[in-house]
Amino acid sequence: MAQPDANMIGLGATLYPSTQPTAWYSPSKRFAFGFFPEGSGFKVGIWIVGSANNVTVWTAQRDDPAVLSSSNLGFIGGKLQLKDEQGQLHTIADPSPPASNACMLDSGNFVLYDQYKNTVWQSFTFPADTILGGQELDTGKELISSWSSTNHSSGRFRLKMQNDGNLVAYPVNTVDDSIDCYWTTGTVTNTETELKLTNFSGTLLLLNASDSEEIESVASPLSRVNGSLYRATLGYDGNFRLFSHSFDAEGKSNMSTEWEAIADLCDVKGFCGYNSYCSRINGEPKCFCMPGYSFIDLNETSGDCERNFTGSKCILGKEDASHINMTSLNVGCDDRPYFLAPMREKEDCNHSCLEDCDCDAAIYSEPTCSKYKLPLKYLKNTTSTVSSTAFFKLSIDINRNQNGDTQKQPWSTILALSLSFVTYSCIILAVFTIFIFKFHIMKYRKLLFETKTTGLIKEFTLRTYTYNELKKATKGFNRELGKGGFGAVHKGTFDKGRSFVAVKRLEKVVEEGEREFRAEMRVIGKTRHRNLVRLLGYCIEGSKRLLVYEYMSNGSLSDLLFKGQWRPNWDDRVRIALDVARGILYLHEECESAIIHCDIKPQNILLDESWRAKISDFGLAKLLMPDQTRTNTHARGTRGYMAPEWNKNIPISVKVDIYSFGIVLLEMVCCRRNLEFNLLRPEETLLSAWAYKCFEAKELDKLIRGEEVDRRTFERMLTVALWCIQDEPALRFPIRTVMMMLEGIINVPIPPCPSDEFNVQY
Template sequence: MAPVLSTIFLFFYVLSAVEGAEQELPSRIILGSSLFPTSHPPSWFSPSGRFAFGFYQQGTGFAVGIWLVGKHNTTVVWTANRNDPPVSANSTIVLTEDGKLLYRIGQGGEKLIANNTEAASFASLHDSGNLVLYNKNSEVIWESFKYPTDTILGGQTLFSGGQLISSSDTGHSTGRFHLKMQDDGNLVLYPLNTGDTPGDAYWDSQTFGDGSKFHLYLNSSGHLLIINGTISKIIKTLYYNSLSAYNDNSTIYHATLDTDGVLRLYSHRYNETGELKAWPALKNPCEVKSFCGFNSYCTLNDGQPVCLCLPGSAPIDPNQGTLGCSRNYSESGCKGGKENALHFNITTMENIEWGDRHYVQQSMSIDECSKSCLEDCNCGAALFSKNMCMKQGLPLRYVVRKIQSGDQDASTTALLKVGIGGNRTDLIPSKPTIIVFASEKELLPAILMTSGLVLFSCISLIIFCLFIYKIRSIRYKRLLENGEDGLTEELKLRLFSYNELKVATNGFKEELGKGSFGAVYKGTLYRGKKLVAVKRLEKLLEEGEREFQAEMRAIGRTHHKNLVRLLGYCAVDSKRLLVYEYMGNGSLANLLFKSSGRPDWNERIRIAIDVAKGILYLHEECETPIIHCDIKPQNILMDDFWTAKIADFGLAKLLMPDQTRTFTILRGTRGYVAPEWHKNTPISVKADVYSYGIVLLEIVCCRRNMELNTSKPEEIILSTWVHQCFVAGELQKLVIGEEADKKSLEKMVMVALWCIQDEPALRPSMKSVVMMLEGITDISIPPCPTAESM
């Protein structure tokens, strides 16, 4: 029976192809024809009137496309330039006299609808819904069937290498999923902007072979087939319609990748109302990977998919559950070790799985797994199964809650780290208070003794405070008079006289650079044997003294190969100078933006890792955590061996040992400061992570974050342009003319996009950044950096 059906299908497939080639052309759309959104003619119709091409309403504006005309509504099956914003009511579609099909936007520019290289002589909209341009010999030079968006129609083929991309929830722009007719012959559904690996797929046709010959074909009678176009052989039937439908010309079929990521086949009958769903690739939309976004999972409620956040996270947007969830606690308080139990707890969920690759897998008990994740700052969750503990950093993707199977060996337990609000004294049961009554005679001596002790304690405390105040006043006076504040002994820095540094710099003659608080000069010590850089603070009073103290405390206690080393200082009268090691190759800004030749790709990767390690040292490895507050290429210097080192701690904000966040005035440089600086919220080390993300993008592209001289408006803001290229899969545009490794380019961009997330909690720690750049941990697909763009 199967060979007979296959023969019948092939007969009608070939017949429909022949009929499509031999049918008479529909009414011609001649050169010079125009369409208008709100006046006649609004659209061009196919001969039967079933399809229309022109402007259709989208929000408060109009989009250009093809739609199936219904009795009560319209179904859009193709959209031109789908990611462009809606156009205004004074726009026009024109088939120009020189054979171009385009639309004019208001009083301004033009947008091509068809990219035909040969001039068109006329156009036609077929009853199949195919918009076709013809040359003077009536030969097809362009057709909409070759450029599908989210839909294929009856008689349309999705060729090898082609894809359908779902529409967004708010319109017909690009959505979150795509259907791909792969070169290996397999038809696969993936979330968009993933690696399209087997781990990303959530449905496939299981067809493999000579993929260059395999096509997805929907015939006019509703048969959805995968065929070998070369030998006209059916490889697989995805949906088989009854044979009686072959003579039913009142039914139109289309297969659409819907906004929820499910491919469905629809039928429209003109003697009935509405449309019918004939076939879905997936019956349960919760099987769609990434349907609910990061840190959330899908469940069915009355047959409808609902997205729920994992414990320890909250919705990014309560009105759009599919955007995912972000952690509802800060990770900056994580110090590692047993003290984490004061700030975090572990909660469990049964039969939960996710699609990320774990960074640690060890054999241990569930209690040991829970404790290990709790004490590990990189661990946001762990999966426990068959006595194996698999630790995973956040965010989690492709989270699935499995149906209980009854197979204990296949069960999994998710251990999720959550933050604890406030202290935990409320968890400790209080002991009952015992009240003992005594007589007045017994109470009087106790009262007198207690009062005496309180009075003595108060007097002692006052005397102690006055003593401490006097000592500090004397120390501060010495600091202002001669700089002898004990810092030399504490920091083991050399104390220079002013004349020594004046001679060393030849009277401050050769200026290396200038900052907000003073200039930096080149100098030599030890009879010219050692080059140094001398920073002279010029704003001396309150601001200069504050800067001097900040740099002394911040740099004096640090020692790392990726930090500029402080050698000594001068503090005589009102003069404040700092002596640094000399960095012979200038700043990273000069190397990236002013150098005649770009650093090669491997050199840029090394510089990015050097800078990340320097910031990691400041955040996590210093005795006192330091927020630099002004990470930018001008403050990253290159030594004689081209090692990148972070400089200029004058704006650094030191944290107390028990602090994770702090309030402070706005610091830093425009273009590099994190959004939270403008929101009057506490600043954490994540502010430096944001600045590093901007610098990382500049290292990748060798251009500034803002470039006003570019000819393309979308390239003005670097971070916006990079995200657009990432979404479009066109990262090679960022390094045109270079041989950059594709995988490392994608890795650097993904890390940078995670670092510049608006929400500080979504940004990784610098330890995670270093591990991702060095390839130790995998990188999840980052969401859009700005919440407004989601």
């Protein structure tokens, strides 16, 4: 590509969101790189100048929050860095060797050059949702759709150039499985293949990566106009389209849609959320909740739906039919059922689901009956050429008949109520006994505490710090150790460098008074255990909230597992796993009031100078979410470690920590992240799914990968992890049972498949 010196950008050049210069332009002024408005702030990206609403073709750090007008973008020290309103630096490009010049090219590619005019970084290498003329999508790379037309964060769909030569569209957060595919070129060449949009003709081609020989033409423009620009974009609705942009004498762009992969958007899997189906109304796709369900967010009609009735009871393995009814729609499902069998009549399929405790919906497509569990996905109205009937389970009022008279309770219900009464009576008696026992224990502990020395009282007293003390100890907060969900952590020193602390600056905490914050600190300060990071003190001045912890010299478990040059040995990983389990056991069952951590992950497990594992950030969930007992819209945690119930409007419990610990345990056992892309075998992308498949097939050697481990301990820890990550919270064992299983005190039973998405049995 040509590199016009007249348009070169030199070191020291700076852009601003609302004052000139706000962008760097290509020689033809058809592309610009710089700040563009999004929501109430600004993001950095590339757009087509003169197009309606400035069509954005690339966004830097698209999933980061928008910045304010006081930010700036600088080409300094050979790097491209964004400084936000708080003065924090975010690196967009850090090439090696460092760049000396930059240029926005007429192709839409933003390029950094070294002192010899060699390209050291370019935006074309990191596509977002679009490829432009002359750009390629290499083998293994993906386009990720934007969230909406005005929000360029990562959206709900992805288009992948697979290693087998096939170009395939999937919903995000899925593995490369044919059941999730909704569009493909069908070009399985088993050779490295790349997708290229030609610069002048605007043709989308699949090429052999080794010799650039054409394999197949995917799409071409309907007509060609000289001087047009072409782009291929995966839209926020999941459709892959080819656009052309022609320009008039004033430089205004006229956009035309030249080709689109999918004619009916209801064919896009994931266009509608869980428990909803897609139907065309006046030619436009629209999402509707299943009967008996309603949208979780009424403003998001392509989102998930939740059940608005209570399920019935399951007695002796069968559904209590007096509690439920079935309704039908002409709807089909492209997801895998958990049951599939031939049936003569659709009434037989209806009745089979009605009696099945696991069945929430059934679809009869002659002569086959398919049964499904919640959540249901990939539902859509069937066409006139396809005969398919869906039956959905609903609740009915069993206390009234059609005339409004009270019905007689069936014997099965009476039996169930009697058993429930006896069970609850036993539970109340047990709780009362435990209460009396604990009362005496607490009385004894109080007496013991009152006899302790003043030195012990001092040990359990939190110190209050001033903001200036902590600012001086951290050298102006310039010694950052890391950054998490609650804020940045800085290294501090006291006693002339003889003692070290970690200072956490809390961000985005709920607005609360000084008294309430001090009360929360006292609760956390009383929580002491050898496997919990100790809180030493805190600072509260105005809106500033800072916490002071003991310093953990050996970093986090995440660094040890994923960033080190050597893999920690097996015995150390077993010991660390037991340390973490003991810490969770204390939080759940042994401290004064039970604490749900809500964010167990390797980054929150720290290692002291003796390599003992300690859990950090416990008790802080209330600072971001006042009520830990329900999720509502305040889901906490980190994606990949969050239990499924966070995404449902149901109460949460300590079982969310069990799920997160299960994922961490899997990562420790296999010494890799739960989700890894660009692997040679796509089936290994999601560790939790792949681990269960290896366990089920008795192929543990694939997970061990030649490492020297205690095989019995390896299998035991893997099995415990699979129990911990069960979708159903009731199937996850309490942490005390998990501890005894890990220590080999009790046997570990064979776990079921953790999720229906992992292993579907027909």
